[in-house]
Amino acid sequence: MSFLQIDKVCKSFGTIKVLRDISLDVEEGGFLVLVGPSGCGKSTLLNTIAGLEKLTTGEIRIDGNVIDDLPPSERNIAMVFQSYALYPNMNVGQNIAFGLEMRGMPKDERDVKVRDVAKTLQIEHLLDRKPGQLSGGQRQRVAMGRALVRNPQLFLFDEPLSNLDAKLRVDMRTEIKRMHQTLGTTIVYVTHDQIEAMTLGTRIAVLKDGIVQQYGTPAEIYNDPSNLFVADFMGSPAMNLIPAVVRGNAVEMARTGENPLVLDFKQLPGDVAAYEGRNIIVGIRPEAITDADNRALVRDGQQAVTASCLIDVVEPAGADIFAITSLGGKEVVTRLHQDWSGQANQHAELVFNLEKVVFFDPESGIRLR
Structure with missing residues (x-):
């Protein structure tokens, strides 16, 4: 009791x-x-x-x-x-x-x-x-x-x-x-x-x-x-909450002046698949977006996507580097290896750990599973 x-x-x-x-x-x-x-x-x-x-x-x-x-x-x-x-x-x-x-x-x-x-x-x-x-x-x-x-x-x-x-x-x-x-x-x-x-x-x-x-x-x-409230409130930096569109077993995130970033999953959760062609919110923590040299954060067997992204701002933080890119019209914080040598206003290869992605309804804010 x-x-x-x-x-x-x-x-x-x-x-x-x-x-x-x-x-x-x-x-x-x-x-x-x-x-x-x-x-x-x-x-x-x-x-x-x-x-x-x-x-x-x-x-x-x-x-x-x-x-x-x-x-x-x-x-x-x-x-x-x-x-x-x-x-x-x-x-x-x-x-x-x-x-x-x-x-x-x-x-x-x-x-x-x-x-x-x-x-x-x-x-x-x-x-x-x-x-x-x-x-x-x-x-x-x-x-x-x-x-x-x-x-x-x-x-x-x-x-x-x-x-x-x-x-x-x-x-x-x-x-x-x-x-x-x-x-x-x-x-x-x-x-x-x-x-x-x-x-x-x-x-x-x-x-x-x-x-x-x-x-x-x-x-x-x-x-x-x-x-969405819990996702945004808990964590420092907060979870990235990115508007996206469901396309089959993938989600597309708009990028200014570039092709959309596509995260292709083996299988989307049932609730998410029902949003085919509709808007959704993708949640992903900064540490689940990292550089190729820090790929060890993505364990063997986990789904991952590597994509070239334009880095807007670089923020050294001692043990890590936080780099900011833009997806879906939102600033997206990534957590990179302390020895990462990229620069602002340049493209960098980023690894997205799909095992750490969560989804939310954009209207109600409820988690989709």
Whole structure:
């Protein structure tokens, strides 16, 4: 049985529906990431789990027990907010221990728990400092320590890294992942950053307008998107979404001043074949379009097409080179070998891995299979 069960949850503020019939199951020790653009309802859903917002309809269960009518203090949940919310007049140790003190835990026990948590988060040397003497990353560790020390059933994180600079975000992602692997605690984590979602989650729920667009593992979300929104939102760079026309077992993509690029498949999926002579959207990740020297990315036995394409822009990125061409009237990003020597405004031989191509209806945005 799932440890956290969100069953047909709806939440309205007056006539405005913020959450629409959301159902998610999380296994014990799982790491669920709620991801989506601003205003999609992810923080509202987190607040309903915490008890900070009451459900309009639906039910939430933890370990089989319905928690809808329990106040936040009785849900055995710890929450880490975007703002660190530390007490500036208390030192780090006092901030971490404050919740335990309020619950009447003896000082000797509190001190042991604080030291254990500080060791886990590598902040033992900071216990006597005030929050004003800490960096942003250190303050976030203290906020996490305050949640950890309670040993709750469930951790909730509400965009905890959004106030940090780029390098600190990467460092703290690693710390949170290490903490989860060490403690095995169930976590629900809210972010608008799809890189955080992909790197942290064991399961991801992609939300838009209060509706779950797709729920699955990071690999499923990335490689098998259920609609155009998920395909475009998840991934950096995003999936290339190219208008095309179905011709038999091939798709044609227009090119300015050149013949169309034809991707010829052994067999198109049944839903796609039904679009004969009609428009369709072809989805392909940048890493599935590469140069001939990097062809090893296309494994033996996989379908592939090599075509000469005009390169518009070249963007070196260290380990890779991103080159941009145009297909179907859209900019198409390709991911090439770091030693690729081509130039902008020249043609280059590109290899398209047909095994990685997905298809969408241009009107509804639904995935075609």
